Amino acid sequence: MSTSPTLDVTAPALSPMEQPKPGSLHRKIGWQGAFWVASGVPALVLFSIGAIASTVGKPAWLAWMLSICFGFIQAFTYAEIAGMFPHKSGGASVYGAIAWVRYSKFVAPISVWCNWLAWTPVLAIGSGLAAGYILLAAFPADAVINTWQVTLMDLGFIKSGLSLRINATFILGAACCWRCLAYSTAAFCALHA
Numbered sequence: 001m002s003t004s005p006t007l008d009v010t011a012p013a014l015s016p017m018e019q020p021k022p023g024s025l026h027r028k029i030g031w032q033g034a035f036w037v038a039s040g041v042p043a044l045v046l047f048s049i050g051a052i053a054s055t056v057g058k059p060a061w062l063a064w065m066l067s068i069c070f071g072f073i074q075a076f077t078y079a080e081i082a083g084m085f086p087h088k089s090g091g092a093s094v095y096g097a098i099a100w101v102r103y104s105k106f107v108a109p110i111s112v113w114c115n116w117l118a119w120t121p122v123l124a125i126g127s128g129l130a131a132g133y134i135l136l137a138a139f140p141a142d143a144v145i146n147t148w149q150v151t152l153m154d155l156g157f158i159k160s161g162l163s164l165r166i167n168a169t170f171i172l173g174a175a176c177c178w179r180c181l182a183y184s185t186a187a188f189c190a191l192h193a
Helices: 032-039 040-056 060-084 092-101 107-138 168-191
Strands: 006-008 029-030 147-153 161-167
Touching: 029 032, 040 060, 060 092, 092 168, 107 168, 161 168
Parallel strands: none
Antiparallel strands: 006 029, 147 161
């Protein structure tokens, strides 16, 4: 087991009454943990660079500058909220539940589930894009693994050429998504055991 140095993110020193109890959350993170926390955002940004540039054209740089500004606002807002609840884990979904609980004890847990439900397409799209990039990097574009598909349902009545199908991208993307979910679940269970 390596003993990597950790970065203590507590601004002021905690008094003895505020020290974390054994089995509770500790306010420190190693460089590896910080790397994995931060690694999710660039991947989502990189997946959309080509699409935004082809859709918007030359003013794409303006869209990126606006996105960067919104990102900073969001990060600082999230940091402010996290600072208000230093002993709560769960992120934005828990902060939303805390905000709603004073108005309705029924709406608070629904807001948590809605937050998780809103992130479901991000998992699916990110896993599918990553699987497509992996397959194209590992095999030529015209390889059988990149071209086979099984059509489950023709959805041409919705839009011409639309169908529900299974292919290698779907299988690899589902495997990536399930691996991420399994890792997140294991980390959550280990943290709260």
